[in-house]
Structure formats: C-alpha cells, structure tokens
Amino acid sequence: MAVTDSPHLARTRRTRRASSLPAAGTPGRSRRGRARAARAGVNVLLLLFSVLYLVPLAWMLLASVNAHATFKISVPSPTGANFRHVLNYGTTYRPMLNGLLLCGVGTLVCVVCSILAAYPLSRFRSRLRRPFLYTILFSTGLPITAVMIPVYSMFVQVNLIDSMPAATLFLAASALPFGIWLMKNFMDGVPVVLEEAARIDGANTMQVLWRIVLPLMWPGVTVVTVFTFISMWGNFFVPFILLLSPEKLPASVSVFTFLSAHDQTQYGQLSAFSILYSIPVVMLYLLLARRLGSGFALGGALKG
Amino acid sequence: MSAAATTPAAGPRKAGGTADRSRTAAFLPGLLRGLPMLPSLVLLLVFLAGPIGYCVYYAFTDMQLTGTAGTHFVGLHNFSKAFGDSDFVNSVELTLLFVVGSAVVGQNTVGLALAVLMEKASRPVRSVTSGVVIAAWVLPEVVAGYLMYAFFYQQGSLNAILRFLHLPQQDWLYTLPILAVCIANVWRGTAFSMLVYSAALGEVPRELVEAAEVDGAGPWQRLWRVTLPVIRRSILTNLMLITPQTLSVFGLIYTMTRGGPGDKTETLPIFMYQEAFNDSLIGYGTAIALVLLVVGALFSVVYIRLLRVEEN
Numbered sequence: 001m002a003v004t005d006s007p008h009l010a011r012t013r014r015t016r017r018a019s020s021l022p023a024a025g026t027p028g029r030s031r032r033g034r035a036r037a038a039r040a041g042v043n044v045l046l047l048l049f050s051v052l053y054l055v056p057l058a059w060m061l062l063a064s065v066n067a068h069a070t071f072k073i074s075v076p077s078p079t080g081a082n083f084r085h086v087l088n089y090g091t092t093y094r095p096m097l098n099g100l101l102l103c104g105v106g107t108l109v110c111v112v113c114s115i116l117a118a119y120p121l122s123r124f125r126s127r128l129r130r131p132f133l134y135t136i137l138f139s140t141g142l143p144i145t146a147v148m149i150p151v152y153s154m155f156v157q158v159n160l161i162d163s164m165p166a167a168t169l170f171l172a173a174s175a176l177p178f179g180i181w182l183m184k185n186f187m188d189g190v191p192v193v194l195e196e197a198a199r200i201d202g203a204n205t206m207q208v209l210w211r212i213v214l215p216l217m218w219p220g221v222t223v224v225t226v227f228t229f230i231s232m233w234g235n236f237f238v239p240f241i242l243l244l245s246p247e248k249l250p251a252s253v254s255v256f257t258f259l260s261a262h263d264q265t266q267y268g269q270l271s272a273f274s275i276l277y278s279i280p281v282v283m284l285y286l287l288l289a290r291r292l293g294s295g296f297a298l299g300g301a302l303k304g
Numbered sequence: 305m306s307a308a309a310t311t312p313a314a315g316p317r318k319a320g321g322t323a324d325r326s327r328t329a330a331f332l333p334g335l336l337r338g339l340p341m342l343p344s345l346v347l348l349l350v351f352l353a354g355p356i357g358y359c360v361y362y363a364f365t366d367m368q369l370t371g372t373a374g375t376h377f378v379g380l381h382n383f384s385k386a387f388g389d390s391d392f393v394n395s396v397e398l399t400l401l402f403v404v405g406s407a408v409v410g411q412n413t414v415g416l417a418l419a420v421l422m423e424k425a426s427r428p429v430r431s432v433t434s435g436v437v438i439a440a441w442v443l444p445e446v447v448a449g450y451l452m453y454a455f456f457y458q459q460g461s462l463n464a465i466l467r468f469l470h471l472p473q474q475d476w477l478y479t480l481p482i483l484a485v486c487i488a489n490v491w492r493g494t495a496f497s498m499l500v501y502s503a504a505l506g507e508v509p510r511e512l513v514e515a516a517e518v519d520g521a522g523p524w525q526r527l528w529r530v531t532l533p534v535i536r537r538s539i540l541t542n543l544m545l546i547t548p549q550t551l552s553v554f555g556l557i558y559t560m561t562r563g564g565p566g567d568k569t570e571t572l573p574i575f576m577y578q579e580a581f582n583d584s585l586i587g588y589g590t591a592i593a594l595v596l597l598v599v600g601a602l603f604s605v606v607y608i609r610l611l612r613v614e615e616n
Contacts, residue, residue: 043429050436056451071460117344141604145552145573146596149589150359173351234444236555274447285442
C-alpha cells in the first residue's frame with residue numbers, strides 16, 4: 001500500500017524537528033523526498049479509485065445521450081431524443097411534483113418538530129431527559145424497512161392506504177429520531193449565555209428559540225434539512241408500499257416501474273429519466289457543500 | 305408551525321422560586337417546558353411506536369392480506385414455521401453476510417481508508433475523490449441500483465474492464481449475485497463513513513501523532529496505536545448508523561436482482577416483502593419483520609452500551 005508516510009512530515013518540515021532525529025530510517029533519501037513520493041503514490045491511488053468509482057456514473061451520462069444505448073460503455077453521437085421522450089407530464093413532471101410534495105412537506109414537518117423537541121432536550125435538566133435521549137438513539141438504530149408491513153396493515157385498517165398526507169407524515173416520523181439527535185447536538189453548540197440575557201429582557205421560551213437560538217445555528221438546521229430531504233427523495237420502499245395510484249407515485253417509484261416496464265430496450269430513456277430524477281438532490285448537495293465547506297458539519301455533529 | 309406559536313412554556317428559572325414549593329408546583333413547569341416536544345412525541349408514538357407494538361401483536365397471528373376468515377392468535381407458530389423454513393434461514397444468513405460484508409467491513413473500512421489517504425493527498429485529488437464518492441451517495445437508491453445492475457451485467461462495464469485487463473469475466477448477477485449487491489452497497493454507501501471519519505481525523509491532536517513519530521512509530525503503528533484509539537467513539541457511532549441502514553436496504557437489491565436469481569440475494573427485507581405481499585401472508589411477514597427489528601435492536605443496544613461505557 002501507499003500508506004508509507006505521514007502528511008505531518010510536510011508540516012514538521014518547518015520546525016526541522018523531525019529531520020534532526022535519528023529515527024529517519026533510510027539514510028540515502030531525504031525524508032522530504034520520501035514524503036513527496038508517498039504523496040504522489042497516494043494521489044495516483046486515489047485517482048485510480050475515483051476513475052473506477054466513476055465508471056457507472058459515466059455510463060449513465062453517456063447512455064442518456066445515446067439513441068441506441070446498451071449496457072456497454074460507448075461514446076455516442078449525442079442526441080437529445082431520450083430527454084425529449086421522457087420530458088412530459090406523465091413520465092417526468094407529475095412524479096417529480098409528487099416527490100416534491102411528499103418530501104418537501106415531510107422534511108418541513110420533520111425539521112420543525114425536531115427543532116422544537118431539541119430545545120428542551122438541549123437546555124433543561126430532567127429525570128426523563130436521559131431515558132428519552134437513549135430511546136431516540138435506540139430508534140435511530142432500528143431498521144425502518146421492518147416497520148413497513150405493520151404500518152401497511154395499520155393503514156389498511158384505518159383506510160389511509162394511498163393517502164399522500166399519511167405517507168408524508170410517516171416519512172416525517174421515520175426521519176425524526178435522527179433529526180432530533182442531530183439537531184440537539186447542533187443546539188448544544190449554541191452558548192446559553194445569550195439566552196440568559198434575552199430572558200432577563202423578558203423573552204419567553206419560544207421567542208428565545210426562534211429569535212436567539214435558531215439564527216445562531218442555521219448551518220446545523222440546513223444540514224438536517226438537506227440531509228432529510230435527500231434521504232426522503234431517494235426513499236423507495238415507503239411510497240412503494242403506502243401509495244397505489246399511479247397519479248400519486250413519486251419519482252422514486254415511477255423510475256422503478258419504468259425500469260420493469262421497459263426492461264429490455266430503453267436504456268437511454270431510463271438513463272435520461274434517472275438523471276432528471278437525481279438532479280434536485282445533486283443540486284441541493286452542491287449548494288450545501290459550497291456554503292458549508294466540503295465534509296459539511298454532518299460528521300462533527302455525529303460524534304455523539 | 306402553529307404548535308410553536310401556541311405553547312407559552314415557562315422559563316427555566318421559574319421552577320426554583322420559593323423554597324417550600326409543593327411537588328405539583330414543580331411538576332407543572334417541568335411539563336410546560338417539555339411541551340415543545342409534543343408534536344414529535346405524537347408523530348413518534350403514532351407512526352413508530354404504534355406499528356412496532358402492532359408488529360409484536362400481529363407476529364403471533366395468522367393474518368392474511370385477502371383473508372376473510374378473520375385473524376386468529378396462533379402463538380409462536382409463525383416463528384417455529386420461520387426457523388424450520390429453509391428459505392428463512394437462507395435469508396438470515398444472506399442478511400448477516402450482507403450487513404457484515406458491505407457495512408461493517410466494506411463501507412467502514414473503505415471509508416476509513418479513504419479518509420486516511422485523503423488527508424495525505426494533495427488538495428485537488430482530495431476534492432475529486434470526495435466529489436465522486438459523494439455523488440454515488442447522493443443518488444437515489446433506485447438509480448444506484450439501476451447503475452449497478454448495468455455495471456455488473458454480462459455485457460456491462462465491469463466485464464469490459466476485466467476484458468481490457470485480460471482477467472477472467474463472468475456473469476456476476478448470476479454467479480456471484482450476493483457479492484455484486486455487497487459491492488453495490490459499498491459503492492453507494494461509503495461516502496457516509498468517509499465523511500464521518502474525515503471529520504474525526506481532523507480532530508486528532510497533531511502533537512499526539514508527531515510524538516509517536518518521534519518515538520519511532522511507523523505509519524501502521526501510528527494508525528493502530530494512536531489514531532484509531534483516539535477516534536474510537538466515531539467508529540462506534542459510524543457503525544451504529546450504517547448497520548441499521550444496511551439492514552433495511554430494500555430498493556437497491558430489489559432493483560438489481562429482486563432477490564434472485566432463485567433466492568440468492570433474498571435478504572430479510574426482501575423475503576419479508578415477498579411473504580407479506582406476494583404470498584399474502586401478512587402475519588408471517590410481520591413475524592419476519594419482528595425478527596429484523598430484534599436484530600436491529602440488538603445491534604443498537606450493543607453499540608449504545610459500548611458508547612455509554614466510553615462515557616464513564
């Protein structure tokens with residue numbers, strides 16, 4: 001492997017501490033040279049890995065502009081026919097709008113509820129707090145797929161199958177444990193001192209929350225919002241089980257029916273539709289990464 | 305939104321006012337403070353706790369999708385049926401293989417390796433790699449499944465690459481379907497682990513690593529003895545989050561293979577779906593769902609306990 005040297009060499013270079021020590025190993029080459037060689041090795045390795053990773057994506061992009069796409073990667077003479085073919089109300093616009101409605105409202109409900117729930121969890125001490133936090137942590141560890149069969153039988157009994165509001169609320173609820181947990185961790189990072197000043201001035205809890213705390217944690221709220229939306233947008237099983245009418249299905253399910261219906265032939269159109277369906281989340285992610293820096297604060301909030 | 309406007313919760317200081325306050329007087333502000341949690345509690349109770357309770361109950365019945373005969377309590381019948389059912393045992397084995405292979409080993413290790421290597425790489429390479437890996441993660445599940453199907457297909461890209469390298473090719477989706485879906489899941493999910501570990505590595509104190517280096521520790525030793533112990537909490541958290549995500553993967557596998565060929569990729573979620581909807585045995589499907597929930601719950605409890613031990 002190319003993991004033969006440390007990047008910290010580059011940093012210690014300035015202090016000259018490392019180079020004066022006998023631990024340097026091979027006397028023939030300077031440590032700086034070895035560090036440079038190691039970095040080049042790592043670069044090559046990562047680039048090769050990226051190219052391999054990119055192959056499936058490249059196939060989709062090429063197939064979408066290929067009139068006679070197959071599973072073989074080939075560079076076609078570009079055509080917009082595939083996109084023209086799928087860009088109509090029934091194939092693209094309606095499923096996308098349904099998805100937007102389901103996931104947009106679901107995300108909104110989830111984010112507002114988790115902000116409200118995170119505040120008492122982050123600020124007030126109570127005997128119930130720890131057990132509740134552990135329950136939340138525990139439910140983030142439950143496989144949501146397993147709940148779908150009981151949810152289906154429940155919805156059948158109360159006649160909520162094929163109801164978009166019910167599916168939306170279920171999506172929101174299933175994203176809540178993770179949302180509350182992330183939000184609470186972000187809220188813990190907002191200093192309490194500012195709130196105390198506002199309290200002295202007579203602000204109540206809700207005023208403090210919306211006017212003081214939230215403006216200070218917009219990056220956190222954005223992360224939770226975008227993350228929730230992306231996972232809902234990609235969710236296939238929930239709408240697949242809970243919605244039946246073709247005119248209510250979001251893009252995640254319609255891309256699947258498209259896949260099964262046109263099994264042997266229309267790979268170009270399928271790729272075009274897949275690209276259209278993926279554009280919203282890719283754009284959202286790019287927006288987020290640009291504003292918050294890559295690696296966006298998600299990792300930081302996950303420390304527990 | 306309306307809930308926010310109509311809950312005038314008491315301030316935190318009001319509770320500790322008078323010295324001889326009665327229990328109810330202290331209890332009420334405590335309840336009011338918790339009021340903002342109400343919408344979440346309702347949603348969680350109705351849509352998560354409710355179905356789980358329902359699941360526990362119906363797992364012991366013979367409920368059927370089209371059954372007009374009514375639902376009867378059948379005790380442990382569904383479970384004894386399941387554990388005697390070779391299809392069920394097969395799908396438990398496949399699920400464990402899938403979770404351990406693609407999450408605990410695959411995503412976790414690849415994510416960590418990427419994070420470690422990216423720290424050493426030059427800036428443009430770092431952005432390219434993380435961009436590509438994250439792109440695969442952001443894509444919707446079904447699209448990822450479709451791309452991976454195309455990739456592993458007999459005339460697909462993987463065999464083209466192998467041919468180019470003069471390596472033996474095969475029809476992956478027929479000969480090694482479980483390996484194909486594992487790799488597909490690693491391809492799709494590694495970004496999450498990579499992000500978690502990149503953040504964690506950024507917080508490893510540099511002095512610590514440098515001190516180890518001065519003492520003559522090689523790169524492997526520094527990784528094993530310094531970096532990994534420092535980020536162990538992140539490792540646990542990461543495992544805790546990717547395990548249930550992998551346990552509940554449905555769309556990816558269903559798009560790629562539909563559990564086939566035969567039952568070679570029929571993990572528990574797919575088996576559960578087939579039994580409940582294709583064979584209309586809701587009671588049996590629910591029992592399988594309960595097994596899946598219990599497996600997830602066990603993983604969850606183990607990781608939470610480990611985290612708690614860390615705290616003390």
